[in-house]
Amino acid sequence: MDTTPVDMSHLFEQLGLANQAQAITQFIATHKLSPQTHLTDAPFWTQAQKSFLIEALAADAQWTELIEQLDAQLRRP
Structure with missing residues (x-):
């Protein structure tokens, strides 16, 4: 079981940022x-970051909500 906290800080860590x-x-x-650019594009x-985002969104993973927030x-302007 993955016990990584699910917050924006850890999402950025997962992305290597x-x-x-x-x-x-x-x-x-x-x-x-x-508006016309998909996040993963x-x-x-x-x-590697793009792959992580695609896989997390496709799997409806624990990161999905945070990725959508990002x-x-x-x-935002």
């Missing part, structure tokens, strides 16, 4: 998605 609150805020501020993901935050 800096996971401190300030780093997450900075990432969201500097990476934006247009964003040009700023590495192949998606919404990346679309």
